[in-house]
Amino acid sequence: MPRREDLYSDSPGGFEINLDHRKLKTPQAKLFTVPSEALAIAVATEWDSQKDTIKFYTMHLTTLCNTALDNPTQRNKTQLIRAAVKFLETDTLCYRVEDPPALAELQKNEWDPVVAWAEKRYNVTIGSSTSILGPNIPASTKETFISHLASYNMWALQGIEFVITQLKSLILSMGLIDRHITVEKAVLLSRLEEEYQIRRWGNVEWAHDYDLCELRARTAAGTLFVHLCSESSTVKHKLLQD
Amino acid sequence: MAALGAPLRTLRALLRELRLAAGRHYRDSPAYRHVLAAFRAHRVRAGPPPTAPCPALPEQPRRWAGPRGRPDRRSPQVTSEKLCRAQQELHFQAATYLCLLRSVRQHEALHREYHGKGERSPEEVAGLVGFRLPQQPGGKG
DSSP states (O other): OGGGGGGGEEEETEEEEEEETOOOTTTOBOOOOEEEEHHHHHHHHHTTTOSSSSSSSGOOHHHHHHHHOOOOTTHHHHHHHHHHHHHGGGGGGGGGSSHHHHHHHHHHHHHHHHHHHHHHHHHHOOOOOOOOOOOOHHHHHHHHHHHHHHTTTTHHHHHHHHHHHHHHHHHHHHHTTTSSSOOOOOOOOOHHHHHHHHHHHHHOIIIIIIIHHHHHHHHHHHHHHHHHHOOOTOOHHHHOOO | OOOOHHHHHHHHHHHHHHHHHHHHGGGHHHHHHHHHHHHHHOOOOOOSSSSSSSSSOOOOOOOOOOTOOOOOOSSSSSSSSOOHHHHHHHHHHHHHHHHHHHHHHHHHHHHHHHHHSOOHHHHHHHHHTTTTOHHHHHHHO
């Protein structure tokens, strides 16, 4: 049984994870190094929680770190930001139904306040639409989000883009990053139509709860990852240089 | 700011999840120690309030000074409870980590329950209807 102190170690380049006297490596065989001690502790905890088999599908923080280190999609900062902001054109919170009226009402009551918060917080116009083409997002709105996201480092951006693809919403993701809503709330709002259908037709545990837990886990991991990679006081900057 | 509830409740739930994840030696785990240390470090201290109070939360009412107007000296650290930004950030991080641990545990439980069993082996299938597979030490031939 490994001693607790040996699960991770501090080095000039960052924090490394120790597995049975070997150093953890990424899928592309790079040395697994993270810029934040809290993140290293959380990753080490993921590994320490594994019992007989390594269940990689539960190790979301490890996966996010691997993505940040290997950058398998080979995207630079500009491309990542563009991909993230592009999601605004198909943002879940902007696509409204007209039928059934109960769902339309639910979307209005639950989503309008968050859209309003984003518009106020970032001083932009977003709006919503019932058209199949979606809302018409002004170029100035996109520019504002592009320049805001540019203030994040590459690691945090990988996390932000991950959360956006999970929730299918830039607005909800910014709500999380800015600590305006909790993960549970963001996931609920992302899955509003599913939740509506579940309440109407009943819950199927092996499908609905399974998806719900997985989405919560991934979203929570992404959010935590972004925050831990953004804390300037505790982060080793060398790793985060773009 | 997100509606998070009481920090102490979050902390307790988070420590419980860490205990479930780590097993017997959870108290020695780096995560357990880190979380406890972070919460201790951010507890409200006695002394003058911060010069730039955070706007998010209203100031808590001062403790009642007693029937003769004497200040309550029993617990100086709660004289003026303005929660600062650092505490809010810590609480949000703790709540997020709690959500992660809890959701992973629940997801794994559901996976084991519904998706993990896979197909039955031929021996199990035969056993369902009361048969045993024939022994063929030399193979099928």
